[in-house]
Amino acid sequence: TPLLSLEDVSFAYPDGTEVLRGVSMTVPPGARVALVGPSGAGKSTVLALVEGFYPLSGGCIRWAGTDVRDLPRAALRARLGYVEQEAPVLAGSVRENLLLAAPGSTDDELWAVLADVGLTGVVQRSARGLDVPVGDEGVLLSGGERQRLAIARSLLARPSLLLLDEPTASLDARNEGLLRDTLAAASADRALLVVAHRLSTVRDSDQIVVLDAGRVVGRGTHDELVETS
Ligand code: ADP
Ligand code: ADP
Secondary structure, eight states, rough: OOOEEEEEEEEOOOOOOHHHHHOOOOOOETOOOEEEEESSEEEEEHHHHHTTOOOSSSEEEEEEEEEGGOOOOOHHHHHHHEEEOOOOSSSBBHHHHHTOOOOOOOOHHHHHHHHHOOOOOHHSSSTTTOBBSSSSSSSOHHHHHHHHHHHHHHHTTOOSEEEESTTTTTHHHHHHHHHHHHHHHHHSEEEEEEEESSSSGGTTTTTEEEEETEEEEEEHHHHHHHHHH
16 A cells, blocks of 8 residues: 555636646655655645645545545654745754754654764864854854755654655755655654756656646656656
């Protein structure tokens, strides 16, 4: 059974804008799936529907085989980690940012997740360690580091599925490489659904679904899709 499946999903926003038409896709347990397409294709909308922000116009979304309408919203949310585009980082410290997602975490757990996202070096550069302010004097985190901190925050809550909206949109090549390493670490024990503008960003995915104007227009691995385009 797939962890997540969309079956013939159609959707129009409350203002009548029809955005998705008959979209079907699955995320098997532990798989890395990407949703690729031009701006306005409906990619962020798919993530919003998975999160349960809006009712579907047609079709069905299942979590481990169960229609999500039959699941308590809080139970589903607890299994999902959502990292939005330009994920906001709080003005506080690295520790405060991390504890937001999982208040009871020990320092060992915080350091472990920082290692997963490649941020231990940054935090150790300051004598204040986990209490270093993220956007103040002391260590100022770069855009790429803030993005990875936001991912670390989501990982701490141990989601079964991590949803990432354009995680590399604002990153330079070096930080995009670091983020891809982060996602490889993150996918060791969970599934990923990554939204991206460009195919090259998600070339490590097990399965890529290409969306255009609300319809699925292609699917396959990166190499399969490059061959046919
Ligand atoms: P993508 O993530 O692929 O860029 P989106 O899912 O953000 O695409 O948007 C798909 C379409 O839905 C676009 O035409 C966009 O303008 C429209 N849209 C997005 N959000 C809303 C909203 N809250 N209300 C009405 N239309 C929206
Ligand atoms: P990419 O996917 O390569 O980042 P996009 O065109 O999706 O390219 O987005 C480029 C920038 O424009 C991003 O910072 C994004 O937040 C912003 N953006 C995307 N769609 C819209 C929109 N409908 N209205 C305003 N800004 C947008």
